[in-house]
Amino acid sequence: MTAPRLRFAPSPTGYLHVGGARTALFNWFFAKRTRGTLILRIEDTDQARSTEAHTQVILDGLTWLGVTWDEGPYFQGADGARHRADAHRLLKDGKAYRCFCSKTELDAQRQAAPGGAETYRYDRRCYRLAAEEIEHRIAAGAPFVVRFLMPDEAITWDDAIHGPITFQGRDLDDLVILRSDGTPIYNLAVVSDDIAMRITHVVRGDDHISNTPKQIALYAALGAPRPIFGHVPMILGPDGKKLSKRHGATAVGDYQIQGILPAAMRNFLALLGWSPGDDREIMTDAELVAAFSLEAVQKKPAVFDLTKLEWMNGQYLSALPAESIEALVAGHLAALGVLPGGQDIRPAIDAVKSRARTLIQLAERVSVRLDPARATLEPKGEALIKKMGSAYAENLRHAIRALEPIPDPEWHPDPILEAIKRGADAAGIKLGDAMQPIRVALTGDTVSEPVNELLAAVGKAVSLARLATVAAAG
RNA sequence: GGCCCCAUCGUCUAACGGUUAGGACACCACUCUUUCAAGGUGGUAACACGGGUUCGAUUCCCGUUGGGGCUACCA
Numbered sequence: 273m274t275a276p277r278l279r280f281a282p283s284p285t286g287y288l289h290v291g292g293a294r295t296a297l298f299n300w301f302f303a304k305r306t307r308g309t310l311i312l313r314i315e316d317t318d319q320a321r322s323t324e325a326h327t328q329v330i331l332d333g334l335t336w337l338g339v340t341w342d343e344g345p346y347f348q349g350a351d352g353a354r355h356r357a358d359a360h361r362l363l364k365d366g367k368a369y370r371c372f373c374s375k376t377e378l379d380a381q382r383q384a385a386p387g388g389a390e391t392y393r394y395d396r397r398c399y400r401l402a403a404e405e406i407e408h409r410i411a412a413g414a415p416f417v418v419r420f421l422m423p424d425e426a427i428t429w430d431d432a433i434h435g436p437i438t439f440q441g442r443d444l445d446d447l448v449i450l451r452s453d454g455t456p457i458y459n460l461a462v463v464s465d466d467i468a469m470r471i472t473h474v475v476r477g478d479d480h481i482s483n484t485p486k487q488i489a490l491y492a493a494l495g496a497p498r499p500i501f502g503h504v505p506m507i508l509g510p511d512g513k514k515l516s517k518r519h520g521a522t523a524v525g526d527y528q529i530q531g532i533l534p535a536a537m538r539n540f541l542a543l544l545g546w547s548p549g550d551d552r553e554i555m556t557d558a559e560l561v562a563a564f565s566l567e568a569v570q571k572k573p574a575v576f577d578l579t580k581l582e583w584m585n586g587q588y589l590s591a592l593p594a595e596s597i598e599a600l601v602a603g604h605l606a607a608l609g610v611l612p613g614g615q616d617i618r619p620a621i622d623a624v625k626s627r628a629r630t631l632i633q634l635a636e637r638v639s640v641r642l643d644p645a646r647a648t649l650e651p652k653g654e655a656l657i658k659k660m661g662s663a664y665a666e667n668l669r670h671a672i673r674a675l676e677p678i679p680d681p682e683w684h685p686d687p688i689l690e691a692i693k694r695g696a697d698a699a700g701i702k703l704g705d706a707m708q709p710i711r712v713a714l715t716g717d718t719v720s721e722p723v724n725e726l727l728a729a730v731g732k733a734v735s736l737a738r739l740a741t742v743a744a745a746g
Numbered sequence: 747g748g749c750c751c752c753a754u755c756g757u758c759u760a761a762c763g764g765u766u767a768g769g770a771c772a773c774c775a776c777u778c779u780u781u782c783a784a785g786g787u788g789g790u791a792a793c794a795c796g797g798g799u800u801c802g803a804u805u806c807c808c809g810u811u812g813g814g815g816c817u818a819c820c821a
Contacts, residue, residue, distance in 0.1 A: 281821095282821095283820085283821045285820080285821070315821060316821095317820090317821075318820055318821060320820085321820070321821080322821095371819095374819095375818095375819065378818095378819090387747065387748085388747075390747050390748075390817075391747060391748060391817095392817090393748095393817090417819050434751070434752090437750075437751075438750090439749070439750070440749080443748070443749050443750090443817090444749085444817090445817075445818095447818095448818080448819050450819085451819040452819060453819080455819090457818090457819070457820085457821095458820070458821050459821090461821095462821090477815095478751075478752095478814085478815065479814095479815055479816075479821095480815090480816090480821095481750065481751060481815070481816075482749075482750060482751090482815065482816035482817075483816080483821090485750090503751085505751090505752080505814090506814075506815080508813095508814090510756095510757085512813070512814095513813095513814095514814080514815095540758095543758065543759080543770090544758070545758085545759095546759095547758080547759055547760070549760075550760080550769090551759095551760075551768075551769045551770075552769095553758095553759095553769080553770055553771090570758095570759080571751080571752060571753090572751090572752050572753060572813090572814090573752080573813090573814070574757090574758065574759090575756095575757055575758075576757095576758095577757050577758060577771065577772085579757085579771060579772060580757075580758065580770080580771040580772080581771095582771095583770090583771060583772085584771085586784090590784065624783090626783065626784045626785090627782075627783045627784070628783095689780095689781090692781085693780070696780085702780080702781095703780045703781060704780080704781055704782090705781095706781080707780095707781035707782080708781065708782075710781090711781075711782065715782095717782090718782065718783095719782050719783055720782060720783080721782080721783085722779085722781065722782075722783095723781055723782080724781080726782095
């Protein structure tokens with residue numbers, strides 16, 4: 273058997289949606305797994321909605337995700353001549369016909385249909401036109417579209433994900449394959465391209481299931497062998513509806529901005545609608561590729577669980593050495609307006625990386641160390657003060673008294689911890705009640721590295737000044 | 747409306763006729779750390795419903811219900 277040839281074929285009419293990203297990923301896994309070829313094809317036959325900017329965003333999204341392709345990107349719009357040639361071949365073979373009905377005539381026919389516009393199917397009136405009448409209209413320059421003559425027969429295929437699916441040709445319309453301006457319609461362009469590119473496996477979204485019988489009929493009419501089809505289910509929002517903008521972030525670029533690592537995104541997306549069959553969850557690309565199969569892809573749509581994505585990202589973050597995420601963290605710090613200015617941020621990253629789920633969170637926790645002035649109690653002041661306990665101002669003053677005597681050269685984690693313990697004992701309070709107010713005062717957050725290490729890193733003068741300010745405010 | 751697809755914890759999933767229906771996220775305890783997380787241990791929580799087939803159905807078949815997709819001179 274020859275090596276499989278696959279394609280990922282987004283249309284540049286929007287951003288790279290997570291659903292599309294997952295489809296691309298599944299294609300990539302399959303191609304890698306079978307040592308096949310993955311082709312990127314931009315479906316830009318809809319000139320009105322396609323833009324170069326969208327194409328670039330899709331390319332960037334794929335690149336960020338780490339999905340690589342072996343051929344392309346090819347642009348479908350560049351192959352109009354071949355699409356037209358295929359359409360005319362069908363015309364010549366009597367497998368397609370010219371339709372002179374205008375859009376307004378069609379609308380009128382739809383309205384007049386017995387069961388209403390919903391049940392309307394083209395009545396083939398132009399197919400029944402006499403040859404001389406057709407010649408006459410062409411000669412008169414009447415505009416026409418080319419319609420495919422849908423055969424009246426059962427169309428069946430064995431879907432790699434869904435199993436056998438059957439449609440009846442009579443339920444399908446005679447679809448337009450060439451517009452009146454001579455440009456091809458999606459279904460023709462796809463089939464024409466997939467034949468020309470010798471595609472063996474079409475792995476795409478579930479929403480194309482009902483296009484598949486039309487395309488299979490086109491393959492047959494063009495005398496070409498059809499590929500194996502596999503239809504990946506959609507991704508839903510938390511409310512069970514199709515994932516869309518109103519659910520928040522749906523473009524892969526959004527997750528890049530939020531500080532999700534590409535590897536975590538790949539791992540998460542892979543597990544959305546697919547599983548290796550055992551209990552593994554955190555998996556490397558190599559493991560994913562080795563375990564992947566279309567048969568194991570779920571048939572039902574999956575709800576996108578942001579919380580689990582963030583958990584998984586946190587797993588990657590804490591497992592990675594500081595130097596490998598240093599540059600990314602620096603980028604997010606810059607976005608926060610904090611410049612390390614030559615400081616080594618790696619110790620700070622190591623101190624908080626297991627306490628963050630996104631790079632943004634990680635950068636925020638690093639930033640308060642670099643610039644303690646950022647440690648504001650706003651905007652969640654109420655909640656933070658509650659966490660510190662009602663006596664927090666008093667407890668902060670205990671802490672200040674305990675810490676002040678430490679000489680500068682001894683301002684290190686261990687002596688600091690000892691001093692806080694002694695102070696807590698003297699004041700008759702629990703260590704936690706002594707620690708948490710300090711943490712909140714210094715970071716504006718309830719989560720940070722151990723308080724004594726934090727104090728040591730921030731420095732004595734800055735720490736005490738900050739504690740005094742918060743204590744005074746309380 | 748017509749055609750097609752789908753249905754296990756709240757969510758992601760395992761199970762391919764016989765299991766105390768397993769794992770993960772989230773949640774709740776406990777634990778470790780005289781501090782926050784992370785980690786560890788445990789817990790709550792599911793086979794949509796009704797008929798068949800079978801010695802036996804979450805699993806196979808049919809129906810119901812409920813979701814979803816398509817039904818363009820969009821992709």
